């Protein structure tokens with residue numbers, strides 16, 4: 581039975597019920613098919629989405645803007661500097677004002693609490709387009725992409741090699757919610773946050789799946805169905821990039837590492853990739869790589885999210 585998600589916000593995957601996740605996937609597949617065949621699907625005719633960005637973006641910006649347009653609505657882009665937000669006006673007042681004009685807000689920013697507050701004080705759905713803590717739209721898209729390629733999620737093993745960052749957190753939540761095993765290898769000092777690991781362990785226990793955190797990539801990658809990586813220095817950490825390169829040496833996804841995964845493993849990356857740093861060109865461009873399918877699917881999955889929430 582369909583779950584009514586109208587009016588809800590999407591701040592992190594852990595807030596979603598399993599039925600809601602599969603509802604997003606079902607609608608994503610249907611909208612993808614409609615786009616392919618040219619069948620109209622303007623379920624958000626006349627709706628307005630505000631898109632606030634405090635960090636750069638290629639995929640998130642373009643896919644949300646194209647997505648709301650294809651659903652019959654209108655997207656408005658704001659650089660954080662275009663708004664009074666946080667400079668001379670509080671998040672709570674901004675949320676109340678924007679709620680009088682718009683039907684939904686997508687926001688990419690640094691502090692996750694700002695997104696929580698925007699949703700708390702506003703009366704329209706808020707969609708997290710990446711914070712320092714989570715990237716739910718990306719990981720919902722990634723799981724949808726795995727489902728397309730492998731026809732199942734439960735019982736698969738995803739190995740994440742790299743920084744315990746927003747991607748690692750959302751992957752922990754996402755994989756554990758759907759019953760996928762997830763193993764993470766990060767250098768010490770760069771592990772995912774304990775509270776996210778613990779929330780995910782609770783999900784995994786319920787679903788009968790496994791969460792493992794290792795120091796060595798080789799231990800995490802054993803028998804994996806999916807190998808995932810992300811940049812070693814995220815947006816806002818540019819100054820640490822050189823130091824991080826040293827700390828992450830040995831964590832590159834390359835031909836040597838992938839040998840330990842299943843032969844038909846999928847290589848995934850949220851992109852942008854720093855080719856030659858966290859992953860080699862050879863792996864990015866190999867037949868196992870689905871990085872551009874992930875990028876395309878951002879459009880279909882976010883259209884489904886908007887259609888369900890707005």
Ligand code: CP
Pocket residue numbers: 636637638639640641710718850851852
């Ligand atoms: N993966 C992702 O969110 O890409 P952008 O930073 O280009 O939006």
Ligand code: NVA
Pocket residue numbers: 710745746747810811813814815850851852
């Ligand atoms: N961890 C990266 C993800 C980019 C999509 C960042 O936050 O910059």
